[in-house]
């Protein structure tokens with residue numbers, strides 16, 4: 259019977275179940291103290307996240323989108339400035355650039371890594387380029403070393419979009435610790451996810467950290483004194499409590515995801531599809547396990563008919579979104595092709611071998627059929 263239970267993309271209930279009692283006790287304590295915003299859980303989370311990521315400062319905020327927005331504001335990016343963004347990403351990466359009045363300049367991605375194409379970045383840099391935002395898409399670090407060399411050569415800061423990559427690293431150096439600022443999302447389905455929205459910015463620069471703290475709290479460093487236009491973008495104590503409990507287990511979650519990915523590789527190895535690349539030295543945390551195949555939409559429908567979820571991240575690259583019209587669409591052939599071929603399979607720490615086997619069987623039948 260269990261073999262026919264639906265297989266979801268993520269199973270947040272399974273993830274929360276072992277934490278349920280601890281979370282409920284913690285929430286009760288927060289309710290009793292009445293300290294809901296900017297309290298001890300938030301501070302403790304910031305400290306342990308900074309330690310885990312190997313950075314000097316971590317600042318909680320309301321979402322991953324806000325983390326990007328705060329990062330751009332802290333770097334004084336605004337109207338007239340250009341920010342280079344990979345076109346194959348979640349829209350929030352580019353939205354944040356629009357929020358500050360700057361212009362996103364979309365560049366293509368590498369079709370094997372799905373990540374920003376460093377040569378395309380080099381070709382897109384102009385005197386107006388004020389930042390580059392690589393995205394560690396699906397949980398594999400972007401090609402940070404050549405990108406940093408290029409950015410340094412032009413004196414352009416990097417903001418890393420780490421929304422899908424908590425715990426990813428390149429030879430031990432954590433995603434989020436490469437650029438001037440790293441931006442994280444704690445949306446529930448992310449690798450480190452809360453029980454609601456949340457985000458974090460990290461940096462090694464003390465001045466930027468202080469500025470980010472001011473910006474997230476109404477431009478205020480001293481209560482009711484406001485030095486500049488800021489935001490209401492704080493991480494609340496209940497989210498911070500949940501995230502602390504999950505952060506303590508993040509290595510287990512990542513191990514579960516990587517185990518599921520290894521199973522997929524084993525079970526799908528002989529099928530007519532392209533497995534995701536895992537670059538040597540790059541520690542992939544598998545926010546998604548994303549294959550490429552022909553007739554993607556037919557296969558997806560056939561999986562759905564058997565109760566197997568899958569998802570297309572992303573069917574329309576940013577440079578083709580109506581949001582950015584009437585700017586002429588950039589030339590990004592790799593992203594255009596990926597948009598028609600990618601399929602993300604169920605991926606979560608608790609995914610079982612029997613489920614992977616069933617997904618593989620369904621895929622195999624669909625691809626042959």
Ligand SMILES: *Cc1c(COP(=O)(O)O)cnc(C)c1O
Nearest residue numbers: 321322323348350351421443445
């Ligand atoms: C989820 C995500 C964001 C936005 O994070 P939110 O917390 O949902 O605002 C930004 N960039 C990427 C690549 C994401 O996947």
